[in-house]
Amino acid sequence: MTLAIHATSKEKRRGGALDPVFEALCAISATTLLAALIGVIVSLLIGGWPAFQKFGLGFFVTSDWNPVTEVFGAAGPVVGTLVTSVLALAMALPVAFGVAVFLVEFCPSVLRRPIGVAVELLAGIPSIVYGMWGLFVLAPWFALHIQLPLMLAAPPGSLLANLIAGVPNGANILTASLVLAIMILPFIAAVLRDLLMTVPPPVRESAYGLGATTMEVILSVSLPYVRRSAIGAVMLGLGRALGETMAVTFIIGNSHDFPKSLFDSGSTIASTIANEFNEATGAMHTSALIALGLVLFLITFAVLAAARALLGPAKTV
Amino acid sequence: MASQLIIARRKIGNSIFVAFCWLGAAVALTFLALILLSLITKGLGGIDIKIFTMDTPAPGSPGGLRNAILGSIMMCALAMVMALTIGVLAGTWLAEYAGQSLYGKVVRFVNDVLLSAPSILIGLFVYTILVAPFHGFSGIAGAVALALLAVPVVTRTTEDVMNLQPSALREAGVALGSPLASTIRRILWRASSTGILTGGLLAFARISGETAPLLFTALNNQFFSWNLTKPTANLPTVIFNYALSAYDDWQRLAWVGAALIAFAVLFVNIIARTLARESRRS
Numbered sequence: 273m274t275l276a277i278h279a280t281s282k283e284k285r286r287g288g289a290l291d292p293v294f295e296a297l298c299a300i301s302a303t304t305l306l307a308a309l310i311g312v313i314v315s316l317l318i319g320g321w322p323a324f325q326k327f328g329l330g331f332f333v334t335s336d337w338n339p340v341t342e343v344f345g346a347a348g349p350v351v352g353t354l355v356t357s358v359l360a361l362a363m364a365l366p367v368a369f370g371v372a373v374f375l376v377e378f379c380p381s382v383l384r385r386p387i388g389v390a391v392e393l394l395a396g397i398p399s400i401v402y403g404m405w406g407l408f409v410l411a412p413w414f415a416l417h418i419q420l421p422l423m424l425a426a427p428p429g430s431l432l433a434n435l436i437a438g439v440p441n442g443a444n445i446l447t448a449s450l451v452l453a454i455m456i457l458p459f460i461a462a463v464l465r466d467l468l469m470t471v472p473p474p475v476r477e478s479a480y481g482l483g484a485t486t487m488e489v490i491l492s493v494s495l496p497y498v499r500r501s502a503i504g505a506v507m508l509g510l511g512r513a514l515g516e517t518m519a520v521t522f523i524i525g526n527s528h529d530f531p532k533s534l535f536d537s538g539s540t541i542a543s544t545i546a547n548e549f550n551e552a553t554g555a556m557h558t559s560a561l562i563a564l565g566l567v568l569f570l571i572t573f574a575v576l577a578a579a580r581a582l583l584g585p586a587k588t589v
Numbered sequence: 590m591a592s593q594l595i596i597a598r599r600k601i602g603n604s605i606f607v608a609f610c611w612l613g614a615a616v617a618l619t620f621l622a623l624i625l626l627s628l629i630t631k632g633l634g635g636i637d638i639k640i641f642t643m644d645t646p647a648p649g650s651p652g653g654l655r656n657a658i659l660g661s662i663m664m665c666a667l668a669m670v671m672a673l674t675i676g677v678l679a680g681t682w683l684a685e686y687a688g689q690s691l692y693g694k695v696v697r698f699v700n701d702v703l704l705s706a707p708s709i710l711i712g713l714f715v716y717t718i719l720v721a722p723f724h725g726f727s728g729i730a731g732a733v734a735l736a737l738l739a740v741p742v743v744t745r746t747t748e749d750v751m752n753l754q755p756s757a758l759r760e761a762g763v764a765l766g767s768p769l770a771s772t773i774r775r776i777l778w779r780a781s782s783t784g785i786l787t788g789g790l791l792a793f794a795r796i797s798g799e800t801a802p803l804l805f806t807a808l809n810n811q812f813f814s815w816n817l818t819k820p821t822a823n824l825p826t827v828i829f830n831y832a833l834s835a836y837d838d839w840q841r842l843a844w845v846g847a848a849l850i851a852f853a854v855l856f857v858n859i860i861a862r863t864l865a866r867e868s869r870r871s
Contacts, residue, residue: 294770298682370613398798487606515707517801
């Protein structure tokens with residue numbers, strides 16, 4: 273008994289002294305996060321500064337990218353990033369919405385959990401796997417069965433012919449967007465499904481009770497109910513697509529020219545950095561790549577901040 | 590008559606909508622099945638004992654992925670040690686000390702941004718602070734980059750789980766005369782351990798396939814090595830280099846590597862989900 277009291281009082285003294293130390297440790301760890309984000313911004317600013325200084329606004333509007341003469345214009349990769357991401361979102365969103373509604377409304381209850389879990393698991397597969405699949409499976413199939421027939425069928429000089437001009441090897445902006453779309457699809461679908469699940473049953477049931485069809489319930493009742501968060505979820509998907517590196521690098525064809533058609537090879541900011549950073553010889557080349565990184569950071573930061581403002585804090589489990 | 594027309598139109602519209610949803614689900618599941626199929630036929634089919642006993646080869650000679658597997662495991666383990674230490678403490682601070690203070694809100698926002706920041710930028714950052722100044726790529730730099738990607742996941746789950754603990758637990762600790770720090774360590778952490786473990790597993794699943802941040806930090810290494818202060822072989826970079834090469838045998842190894850990573854990630858994710866469900870039930 274005395275021993276126990278002795279032990280607890282000792283523990284109390286020791287713990288009491290440890291209290292501020294422990295709190296400080298926790299606060300320091302939290303500050304590490306802030307320091308990391310500030311560090312990312314500052315290092316990109318410092319590293320990219322020479323390029324911004326030398327090329328000014330021309331960095332964003334020209335598309336000469338020539339490491340030999342040290343002239344760098346980032347319009348190609350910047351436009352490539354925006355075009356692939358927006359195309360990917362345009363392709364993924366309708367399908368993801370369909371999947372989410374299917375899981376909430378139509379799926380036989382036996383299959384609901386397995387399909388739901390499958391969708392969530394596929395959102396976690398590393399992007400390099402999607403990239404490899406795109407390179408070895410999708411690109412050859414696309415070149416043979418879609419690109420070549422289309423190019424043969426399109427009348428020369430027409431709008432269609434211009435849209436699909438390019439080398440028929442399957443490595444182009446459109447296939448890159450398609451791989452990106454497949455990659456962000458499970459993610460958007462999972463979040464949308466969770467959102468649709470939060471609509472209270474009485475709200476939906478009263479709409480059904482008024483004689484609304486399923487379509488009317490989803491489009492006029494459920495979707496407006498979660499509108500704000502749904503837009504946030506979509507922005508989050510867009511943020512993923514913008515910053516994605518490996519899935520795109522494999523398949524976009526890596527050309528720095530301004531993309532002229534959907535079947536033209538192009539590049540994104542992330543793929544340019546991934547391909548060239550280690551081989552960059554001149555200081556200006558490195559600086560231009562880091563400046564590109566800063567541009568990417570600013571774009572994704574804006575999108576993510578908007579998404580978070582609409583969606584509230586992240587949920588991981 | 591008119592009302593019947595409207596009803597018919599609504600019914601047709603609804604049928605189209607229902608068909609569209611079924612089609613969407615079918616399209617999504619087909620694509621995902623196609624990817625898994627490629628992984629199984631091209632990847633799992635190529636697995637033999639040599640993959641685990643031999644190092645990455647020159648084109649044309651026999652080889653495996655032993656050095657890359659070891660490098661990946663070492664870097665991920667080191668990254669997880671760092672990420673769990675910082676992440677659990679930071680999450681604890683957010684849940685127990687920060688409250689609704691302005692700084693707490695700032696850290697929460699920063700954590701959310703880091704959670705989905707492009708991983709290649711984390712690689713650039715670590716290159717600037719750990720590779721360029723020391724004139725050398727290293728496994729440690731790779732591990733730091735991976736840790737930076739894992740920390741936000743651990744922080745977020747830790748905060749969420751600790752917020753779920755009933756305040757009666759905290760009051761019980763304080764009523765026993767225990768200082769707050771001991772209450773947190775001995776009672777709250779113990780009660781939250783399953784949740785924190787789940788977060789750790791999810792973070793591990795996230796970083797084990799990350800490629801972009803390793804390209805300019807860990808680089809790659811053809812040889813078997815335990816040394817993390819030198820360039821370190823790792824599965825993602827090997828997959829990237831070999832897949833883009835022109836050699837058939839290298840491309841085959843890349844598929845095997847991709848299958849190994851994908852199924853490891855799936856496995857870890859399933860464990861994490863099972864744990865999360867168990868703890869929710871109890």
